[in-house]
Amino acid sequence: MADEQQVNGAAQGEATEQQQQAFAIQRIYTKDVSFESPNAPEIFRKEWQPELGLDLNVKNTKLEDNTYEVVLKITATNKVAGEVAFLAEVHQAGIFTVADSLEEAQRAQLLGAFCPNILFPYARECLSSLVSRATFPQLNLAPVNFDAVFAQHVQQRQQQQAEQQQTDA
Template sequence: MADEQQVNGAAQDQAQAQQQFAIQRIYVKDVSFEAPNTPAIFRKEWQPELSLDLNVKNTKIEDNTYEVVLKITATNKVGGDVAFLAEVHQAGIFTIADSIEEAQRAHLVGAFCPNILFPYAREVLASMVSRASFPQLNLAPVNFDAVFAQHLQQRQQQAEAQADA
């Protein structure tokens, strides 16, 4: 009997945790691909210079519901010429309960949700690049927790600098 109560209690705790955070939908919001120097770029020796730009934006849609957009821009140059410019805005709609503290909510929309969205965005980018007949683009995983921590540290430093001024 006691074992049953422990199992039921654990199931209730898990169900409660699931109600506090839920994925409603994951979708591509915007996609762009440019290869301005084709076909000449295909004749050059492939020694790419890849630069990546990551950006996360979130919007409160309604109570407990947020849209988080992960924007990834990949620019690949060969010999100073742009081989391709690919951009994906991968988005998701997430439910986050009011009972979650503000600092934890900020972490969820700033790091946890982008971690969920990144594999989808990476696949879209890889697909666009290969369909344009460029060599495969495999993006390494991103530690969004570290990126978010760095962002918080920069905001704190800016606030301290403004307070000193």
């Protein structure tokens, strides 16, 4: 009985190790940062009623076998009375190991949703710091559901492919 438990325990340990090897974070880093305040100092004299525009973009590049760079790009444009108060952009990146044994759909989900979820807190903090250093009121971004964003992207691609097939037929 004790031998059976040791064998089962070893098998569970190997399965856990294989799952851990299926995905790993190698490095997280800030790839690019940009901040502009084109209407300073005049913008500081206006009543602060901001209109925030936010743009998110995720891009991944295969570096070598099983290794990918994922870049989350966040662009925040804040306008006051129609004038740009500031434009801040952060490219937060990570290098991730993703096993070839994963199905294509799983790999796409990892790179398109899971990795951006890991990168977002770093990008949010960097963006908030940039805005604060420029003496604008603090910018606190709400969490983003990258799983829902990714699912919407997949659905849009499927619709486009279906429309393309109808046009070709």
